[in-house]
Amino acid sequence: MAEVTLEELVKEFDDVVAVDGVSLDIPDESFTVLVGPSGCGKTTTLRLVAGLERATDGTIEIGGEVVNDKRAYERDIAMVFQNYALYPHKSVEENMRFGLEQQGTDEEIIEERVADAAQLLQIEELLDRRPSELSGGQQQRVALGRAIVRDPDVFLMDEPLSNLDAKLRVQMRAELNKLHDELDTTTVYVTHDQVEAMTLGDQIAVMDAGEIQQVGPPTFVYENPRNMFVADFLGSPSMNFLEGDLRRDDGEFLLDIGPVEHEVPAGYHDALEGYDGERVVLGVRPEDVTLRPDGIPVTVNVVEPQGEKTVLELALGDETIKASVDPGVAVESDDRVSVEFDRESVHYFDAATGECLNFTSEDEPAVDSDSTAIAGGSEA
Amino acid sequence: MAEVTLEELVKEFDDVVAVDGVSLDIPDESFTVLVGPSGCGKTTTLRLVAGLERATDGTIEIGGEVVNDKRAYERDIAMVFQNYALYPHKSVEENMRFGLEQQGTDEEIIEERVADAAQLLQIEELLDRRPSELSGGQQQRVALGRAIVRDPDVFLMDEPLSNLDAKLRVQMRAELNKLHDELDTTTVYVTHDQVEAMTLGDQIAVMDAGEIQQVGPPTFVYENPRNMFVADFLGSPSMNFLEGDLRRDDGEFLLDIGPVEHEVPAGYHDALEGYDGERVVLGVRPEDVTLRPDGIPVTVNVVEPQGEKTVLELALGDETIKASVDPGVAVESDDRVSVEFDRESVHYFDAATGECLNFTSEDEPAVDSDSTAIAGGSEA
Amino acid sequence: MTESQHSLRRRLDKLFVPLTVGPTLLWIAGIIVYPTAKLLWSSLFFTNPITGAKEFVGLRNFRRLLLGDGGSLLNPNFVSFTWHTIVYVGFSVSISFLLGLGVALLLNKDLKGRGWLRTAVIVPWILPYVMSGLMWRWMFQAQYGAINGVLMQTGLIGNKIAFLSDGTLAMMALIIADVWVFTPFIIIILLAGLQNVPEQLYDAAEVDGASRWSRFWNVTYPFLKPSILVALTIRIIFDIRALDLVWVMTQGGPGTETEVWASWLYRTAQVFNKPGEGAALGVVMLAVTFGIVAVLYKIFGETPYES
Amino acid sequence: SGNNDSNATTTDGSGGTTVGTTMSGGEMADKIVFYNSGGLSSDPGTKKNIQRFQDETGIKVEVNEVPWSNLKTSLTTNWRNQSSQIDAFNGPTWWLADFVNAGWIEPLGLPDAHMNKFPESLRSLVTFDGKTYMAPQLGKWGTYLYDKKVLSQAGYDAPPDTWDDVLKMGSDLGSGNRSAFGFTWANKDVFMFKQFLYQAGSQLFDDSNKPTFVETGKKVFNDFLLPLREQGLIPDGTSSMGEGGVGDTFIAGNLATVESWTPLGSRVLGSEGWDESRLGSAKPPKGPSSRATFQDANGVAVSAFSKRKKAAKKFAKFMSTTESSKTDMLVEGNPSVVPEVYESSEVKEKYPADLVEDMKFNLENAKSETYLAQPQVDNFLSNQITPALLGDKDPEKALKTARDNIVGLYQDIGVL
Amino acid sequence: MSTETSRFGRLTDSLGLDTDNEWPSVVRERLVSYGLLGLYVFVVWFPIYYILITSFKPTSDVLSLPITFFPHDATIQNYVDIFNNRPFEMYTLNSLIVASTTTVIVVTLGTLSGYTFSRYDFMGNKALLLSIIAARMIPPIALIVPFFQIMSQPPLIGGITGSLYDTRIALILTYTFFNLPFAVWIMKNYFDGVPESLDEQAKVDGCSTWEGFVKIILPVAKPGIAATAILAFIFSWNEFVFALVLTSSEQAQTLPIAVSLFVADDFVDWAHLAAGGMIAALPGILFGLFFQRYIVSGLTQGAVKE
């Protein structure tokens, strides 16, 4: 039993409030991904859970016990540091062994686990080297290896794959997934990688400026952002926002976004009830902007091939919107095309508060760490 | 004039050959992206260009001059280090000023440039802090800032955005692009990020095990990999490979890949001439695997929603292939569906050597750093 | 690990600070309180060197020490011995610091045989000071000393120089001996400090176009600061009260031309049998040393990783 | 510290203040701790005599060899703390005044018969208020030696008879590497000054402890010391050579004449290139009033805190017997403090007749004085004499300053 | 390749310079470094050499002009004389015991408390540290008498016979007192330069503060520990005044006392003094050579270098 519960957690450094009242339930055996812009307090939150910083306020519970006053080594956690923090004077192998030796693990088990981890991380040949003789990605893998050889109550991983190439990342992601399936260790994982966030987590927590903006299963959060910040933050390229005046006309809702008037699909009418006359923001993800013969006419500004997809930058009046299309689509700069927004995947936000108007927390599924149906668990 | 030419460059560390005969032309004002698996020698190559390591063999020319024996401080380069290497005792501002002060730049200019860079990197509020008071991403931005305030012959950037969240990355990518458009400084850029590689570079160089596998404009290399390594390395999820015996039958080429026989499209016949009876590998990118009613029948193993796309893992006999499909597509695990390979985007490789059989270097366009038509230059 | 082991670890950890600092404090306090109190106390007494009679005189010892008995504004001995001390300490410390820094930087390079070089460089410090002092007395000996020998044989001088018979030259000889003996100390402290400089920062500085000098100031120096502080402070503390070399080489002579605070204190307290006046000088030395260290702390006190 | 009634168990070794059972008056300890200045190896005479003492009495002498320059510190540190660590020590007579005054040393109670064999001048040096505090062990005074070879080369067949002669002959005797005259008090400027002062018929203090040296001292400077230096008759840097160094220089042939510490005569004879035919000895050149030289005898004294006083006194007495004195002179060359020793056949056999005769003359005519607060008085003098000698200060002014300082000191400690 | 360069090549090879992988400027710098260090070592060793040859000269040679720098008629007579007279093995033993015990105590306590002073903000730590160092600023000569009194005192606790006077323990206690403040301070400053991320990683690896300190921080702090140890050792090895006052016999006297005995009150026998000095110096030099590997590796296993 090692669920982690953060309640109104606050951490101040002198005049900086790094974590500003974070409450978060991390169920036992779950895989929680923490995302958020740079400097929003992710690392600090992990360090609070690890016991490396002392909370200014609020409580941290691990396994039902308040651990605010427990030191890191009393908490049985393993952590991958964002900056690796390898022991410079120990070889790769010694770095990986150390945590186990610390727990008095049997020599055979240590050797086995280290060998396994080294193989998994593809660093078998490097075991005798010192950290200073490794490449960045190799160091990062050692840092990861140092954590995964252990069998702690909680894994804390701070961007553990950020310095790996895409291919290796995919492999490592799969390995982490497998590992989590096997060990079922409660894991808190910080990443800035969209795919990792979507595929690894049972739940995703989006942070901003020291506060949690939304928590939930990744796909749910992606599809049902609670506010503009979350909508904007998740997804790359990020969601297109088009602001306008909402007008009720004949039982129809019309949003006047300048060049065109957008007709709100019927399913959203309830949510928008009472907002006519207000400023409302329409949000559409680039992948929900599709080229369709008789849609909204736009001009192609830029064609950006990104390999498996191509991103189009389109001029819609004075606004610029992005569309993510198949790489094969034959468009060029300055082409005039027409697009359509997927009617089922649009979002409406209060322009003043940024709150999503069509969000209802009732839709929110409970996080079930064992269910692989929602997300994760699969081998990428 | 600061084109960089590497010729048969070798760097050995004791018994490790980190760079093993790299020859690479980096045209003046170009933006060259270096990619490759972890530990393949990217950082070492940059360090050789920077003058931080001395080449064991081969020559480095910068601006037409052999600089093998010149030290870093004699070369006028600016570098972003993979591990930041910030001066811990200097404030953020001092860190950024230092390079300019070294060159005796005027105080006003220094102030202006530092202020500009800080604004661009969104670190204005942090200027007085010490690196130890910054988050990982903030440190990385300072490291980047330290380089971009300068106006060197060559920019060397080693994964400068790896610790930033997706949104910030997109912004920074755009800023770097703009910067390069303005300054036209020759830039060598190491990244493991597919999108960065595809969108930033005039040319991309794929390295493996200390050697360069292929160089060329990013889209070209993505579409025309020279060998299986490059094909496999670029793209995420990576290319599906299906190996089989090539058989000539009635003027048709048939590849027997176990569960099905693949009929080679006519356009590839010339390339495969002479290979009948050999083992040949068919390569198809996941995005070129499309659900089509009467294609090859497969079983869905895993559905992995990744936000803007969904990756399907499909069982084709004993083989597993991946398909990248729209997130809206309604498939579930264990569904039986049928797929088709995009006939114009398949690749054939010699199973023994890994060479791409349908690759002809004649197709390869010359790198033109000023052309934004091929790639980059746009604001993502 | 069992629960009891856990709680033991926990309890031991709670006691980390007292257990680590405690013994040191006890040790120092246990053995220092008495002597220090004694020093301060006895500086308030006058002991008749003949009869041994003790008399409480308040601050008279200090007044005498600083102002002398009358006549002159300041005690001329105090002025001149202070000057000797400043010259001795000032030159010895600065020369040996610069020399030691240079050698430490050279020895920090990855040189073949540097192990032996390091040992060779440390040796002067290993010799008993008395031996070193005598050795230098022999080196500076006017008739048969090697220095005169070398100078004569290379034709640099025509007549032998009586180094230890001339105040200025004797002081110079003392400084040379002092530098010879204590430079290894600087080398060792700085060499250890140099290990704390993160190598990657040199890379960053090189790329920033920093010259060798600038790299020293901007990378080496900040990380070396704590060691410089240690080296200079200990060196100065040692030198201000250094007695062995002076006593062996010149005994403060010729006359009192090389008398420094330390030898004066020794002479007053031990030879003249005036412990009170000696203690007063001791207190003054303590205060001055403290002041110097405070200044050094101001200059070099900041450490690189501190925020 | 309260050690008198300590009942700590006796241990061997020379432990601290409480070691050893207190000896009651009549009991004789079976060992004593003796502080010797410097290593015994450079005092073979003392070493031999200690051996003899042990053999004859069965009392073990544990010798603590204390470096000369620190002996006094060692002694006073012990005594100020009333430590019984030291039983006996040997040292110069000029420490006595202070030690006796402080009550740190014990009257030896030597019988008149024992003391009467020493010359009167010496007896008075070790006697205070009618009690003897030190058993004289060896004599130290300036002996005038010369290099006959050098003298004859320069055309002289006799050494200078007066200080005027020294100055006159000087330029002939010196040359190149060689100087005309050396004196071994060189780095003890005060002793050198006293030496000349006595020859000029004066003293540092009169009987009521008033300093009286200014007038005569001025003359000493102007007539002897300054001309010696100005005319280059003394080697550069003698003051850095120490007494041994000057002797060495003489042996090396770099001095024509030397006024030297006494065992030098015997040392010279043992050296390469020297024999009786080359070594000349003379009475000191006559000063304005006498041929007297400066006397610095060494003796053995017993600590007032000793718990083995009886044995210690026995030792002191033993070390100053005629036999011991003779042994010392024969073994080490130290001039005996007992005139009759010079008559013994062994001594006569061992040393040239004129050397022996001059030594005896010195023993009987050398002058000395003991005064209170000797170290600080000497320091006040040295403080002034050195700059005067080096020509940096007017001698009269220097001497007056020294006198004023001394007067101040004496008033401070209640002597004046 | 011209003979010129190949000769240069041989030189650089024999100096262990990897001209392939090294910058020419670095190779040049190294050669200059060798030159400078060579010069320094020569100058530093010259007096030792002079004393050494003096010790092998017959007395008559010592005092002959012109001075010779190469001995002819070398003799070991001086050494023979000295060895017959002095229990050098006792002095050496005393010096070794006193210096190494002091070093162990000082390094242990200094490292422990130095670390705590560097890492913890406990009540009044700045003031405490300052007073510890201030304790060391009192001129020791002013403390001779108090120390003598303490050491001559009968023991406070029973069971020990006699006072500490003239025992090695007296010296060890004294030297510990004099060295400990410096040790604390050197180590504090050294630990200040060791990044705290190492402490943190150790904690996450399950180390208690103690374990992290012992297993991670201590190995990293080797250079500082080595420097402190050398300092404490050499100070104790060389200390003279207190050894003089607190000991009186060969059961506790140390080498510096032995050397000082060659200076008699009235003459310096340079030849024997030189020989005695060399003998007194020899244990130190041998000690240095013997431990040079540890000294050097201790001083340079700066693990913080990244």
Ligand SMILES: Nc1ncnc2c1ncn2[C@@H]1O[C@H](COP(=O)(O)OP(=O)(O)OP(=O)(O)O)[C@@H](O)[C@H]1O
């Ligand atoms: N100082 C060194 N000593 C020994 N081997 C080294 C050293 N530096 C790098 N290497 C090795 O050289 C190879 C190339 O390293 P390099 O740092 O160039 O890799 P990289 O391509 O930058 O990898 P990454 O993406 O992981 O940063 C690696 O196998 C690395 O372990």
Ligand SMILES: Nc1ncnc2c1ncn2[C@@H]1O[C@H](COP(=O)(O)OP(=O)(O)OP(=O)(O)O)[C@@H](O)[C@H]1O
């Ligand atoms: N020791 C410190 N002193 C002062 N401010 C700090 C300190 N550590 C972190 N901060 C500040 O607290 C905020 C949160 O930092 P944190 O490291 O938690 O960010 P993060 O979410 O991990 O960011 P990134 O993705 O860039 O690593 C940042 O603004 C940072 O500058």
Ligand SMILES: [Mg+2]
């Ligand atoms: Mg972070």
Ligand SMILES: [Mg+2]
């Ligand atoms: Mg790298």
